[in-house]
Amino acid sequence: MADTATTASAAAAASAASASTDAPPFQLGKPRFQQTSFYGRFRHFLDIIDPRTLFVTERRLREAVQLLEDYKHGTLRPGVTNEQLWSAQKIKQAILHPDTNEKIFMPFRMSGYIPFGTPIVVGLLLPNQTLASTIFWQWLNQSHNACVNYANRNATKPSPASKFIQGYLGAVISAVSIAVGLNVLVQKANKFTPATRLLVQRFVPFPAVGRLSCRRVPGYSSLCKASCAWQPLAWPCHWRSAFSHRCQRLKPPSW
Numbered sequence: 001m002a003d004t005a006t007t008a009s010a011a012a013a014a015s016a017a018s019a020s021t022d023a024p025p026f027q028l029g030k031p032r033f034q035q036t037s038f039y040g041r042f043r044h045f046l047d048i049i050d051p052r053t054l055f056v057t058e059r060r061l062r063e064a065v066q067l068l069e070d071y072k073h074g075t076l077r078p079g080v081t082n083e084q085l086w087s088a089q090k091i092k093q094a095i096l097h098p099d100t101n102e103k104i105f106m107p108f109r110m111s112g113y114i115p116f117g118t119p120i121v122v123g124l125l126l127p128n129q130t131l132a133s134t135i136f137w138q139w140l141n142q143s144h145n146a147c148v149n150y151a152n153r154n155a156t157k158p159s160p161a162s163k164f165i166q167g168y169l170g171a172v173i174s175a176v177s178i179a180v181g182l183n184v185l186v187q188k189a190n191k192f193t194p195a196t197r198l199l200v201q202r203f204v205p206f207p208a209v210g211r212l213s214c215r216r217v218p219g220y221s222s223l224c225k226a227s228c229a230w231q232p233l234a235w236p237c238h239w240r241s242a243f244s245h246r247c248q249r250l251k252p253p254s255w
Contacts, residue, residue: 023082028072032086053094053111061095064088099155107144108151120144134183138175146171 024032032047034040056064067088070076094111097104107116123137146168153159186192 023086026071026082026085026089028068028089032090047090048094048110049114050090050094051111051115053091054106054109054115056091056095061091064091065096068092097152097155104151105147108148110148110152113148117144129183131180131183134179135176138179139172142168142171142175 031040031044033043035044064087067076067080067085071080071085094109095103106112120137120141123133124141126133126137129137146164150164
């Protein structure tokens with residue numbers, strides 16, 4: 001029975017390959033682009049953060065899921081192309097959690113990280129911030145990151161809520177402390193001209209956010225920290241695969 005299903009899947013893949021020459025042969029649960037080169041990893045991450053998947057309708061999502069199920073069970077209808085299969089997998093991975101198979105809240109999807117995260121970045125870089133505004137934007141940034149991490153967590157191994165709370169509080173306190181502390185130091189730097197002081201203050205959010213990117217928050221076992229996820233130059237990370245959800249940190253090739 002297993003051999004029959006395998007043969008049917010192979011036949012479906014061959015049919016799709018013959019019908020589409022622009023897209024590579026479809027592989028269920030695998031990245032569309034080769035991960036052995038920088039360009040392939042770059043295109044892979046562009047695929048992951050593609051905000052167009054935010055506008056996929058419920059009907060289109062059901063069709064994508066059904067298409068992948070048909071491919072998996074060897075019942076794919078004739079004429080389905082590789083491009084259609086890759087598109088279906090992209091839609092499913094962007095919207096549904098790989099463990100629970102439930103829809104991820106839109107602002108916390110990786111495809112929503114840019115449209116929903118950009119206003120926060122703008123807020124972090126606003127000039128002439130008060131103490132209250134500095135604390136607010138750092139708190140909002142870390143809260144958004146924590147929600148993204150939690151929404152994309154490894155749900156097959158539940159972690160105690162205390163670990164998430166501990167990681168979240170640690171991230172918020174560290175970010176706020178660094179940002180406020182640096183602002184105070186800049187204000188007290190008498191050797192700086194007003195123009196230099198303003199310029200240095202513009203860069204204060206970067207060490208505050210960057211320091212937290214180097215810190216592994218407890219409990220986030222399936223999703224690498226944002227620093228890993230947004231650095232295709234460094235790590236060809238395969239988190240957020242609908243069929244292989246555990247983070248696989250691979251040593252980058254020498255290029």
